[in-house]
Amino acid sequence: MTRVAVNGVTGQMGGAVIEAATDSEVVVGFATSDTDTVDDVPVVHPAEAAAALREYDVDVVVDFAVPNGALTVAEACVEAGVPMVVGTTGFDEDGLARLQDASEEIPLLKATNFSQGIQVLQRLISEAVGTLDDYDLELMETHHNRKVDAPSGTASSILDVIQEERDVEPVYGREGHAPREDDEIGVFARRAGDVRGEHELVLAGNDEVLSLSHRAEDRGVFAAGALDAAAWLVGRDSGWYEFGDVVDA
Numbered sequence: 604m605t606r607v608a609v610n611g612v613t614g615q616m617g618g619a620v621i622e623a624a625t626d627s628e629v630v631v632g633f634a635t636s637d638t639d640t641v642d643d644v645p646v647v648h649p650a651e652a653a654a655a656l657r658e659y660d661v662d663v664v665v666d667f668a669v670p671n672g673a674l675t676v677a678e679a680c681v682e683a684g685v686p687m688v689v690g691t692t693g694f695d696e697d698g699l700a701r702l703q704d705a706s707e708e709i710p711l712l713k714a715t716n717f718s719q720g721i722q723v724l725q726r727l728i729s730e731a732v733g734t735l736d737d738y739d740l741e742l743m744e745t746h747h748n749r750k751v752d753a754p755s756g757t758a759s760s761i762l763d764v765i766q767e768e769r770d771v772e773p774v775y776g777r778e779g780h781a782p783r784e785d786d787e788i789g790v791f792a793r794r795a796g797d798v799r800g801e802h803e804l805v806l807a808g809n810d811e812v813l814s815l816s817h818r819a820e821d822r823g824v825f826a827a828g829a830l831d832a833a834a835w836l837v838g839r840d841s842g843w844y845e846f847g848d849v850v851d852a
């Protein structure tokens with residue numbers, strides 16, 4: 604069985620990963636709060652992560668935490684020579700560059716969304732935006748009221764896919780008094796209740812509206828995808844990998 608360490612083990616996704624780990628074993632977790640165990644998994648402070656990776660003979664780290672915490676543990680993975688799957692979202696440019704640096708030393712797979720449906724949605728969006736090349740585009744996402752980063756990592760990735768096809772300028776949370784420009788894309792983030800994650804792209808023009816959307820119904824879908832990615836990553840060469848590499852394999 605693959606021996607997994609979970610960064611952010613006390614969080615919503617940390618719990619989902621422990622629950623989904625049936626073909627692998629979660630042997631240790633990292634979090635900053637003063638907690639000894641989560642579901643019998645020992646919890647270690649991220650500052651001690653490198654030693655814990657060796658002590659618990661960890662094969663791979665699965666991370667769903669916060670950007671600073673992910674970067675601390677990425678450095679520990681480099682020190683201990685352990686591959687890392689990064690699910691945390693909301694990195695700034697400097698954080699992304701530090702992850703890239705880590706990927707020169709260890710196999711590192713980063714995805715803003717570990718559901719297979721989002722992989723397919725991104726391909727459909729690429730085709731639709733390329734084909735309906737003069738339609739207005741508007742991107743919406745909805746998440747639970749505890750989510751701290753906006754727009755979601757997934758929405759940012761979808762925007763990247765769109766910008767590969769069209770030169771559009773994002774307008775975040777439009778307000779005020781101004782005509783819509785042809786080259787703009789409205790991007791909207793809603794936070795309410797316990798919504799697991801909804802993303803929708805609307806394409807409108809020529810007397811029609813096309814809507815492409817995805818809804819995650821349980822965090823288990825992300826946890827299962829991340830664990831698949833973790834098992835796939837063990838034994839790979841150092842480098843930067845994406846979830847598409849796993850799904851297409």
Ligand SMILES: NC(=O)C1=CN([C@@H]2O[C@H](COP(=O)(O)OP(=O)(O)OC[C@H]3O[C@@H](n4cnc5c(N)ncnc54)[C@H](OP(=O)(O)O)[C@@H]3O)[C@@H](O)[C@H]2O)C=CC1
Nearest residue numbers: 611613614615616634635636667668672690692715716717
């Ligand atoms: N890629 C994907 O498919 C998905 C990505 N996500 C992303 O995963 C991340 C976590 O989401 P979620 O579980 O809902 O969030 P939570 O707030 O529930 O959990 C965050 C976790 O991070 C821990 N944490 C905080 N600071 C640090 C630190 N410095 N080092 C290590 N751990 C730390 C918290 O514990 P403590 O306070 O005890 O340290 C907690 O365990 C978010 O960025 C979210 O966007 C979520 C779902 C799917």
Ligand SMILES: O=C(O)C1=N[C@H](C(=O)O)C[C@H](O)C1
Nearest residue numbers: 692715716750755756757800
């Ligand atoms: O915080 C979440 O919950 C989620 N975060 C990811 C994101 O920012 O896109 C993935 C998913 O939508 C759930």
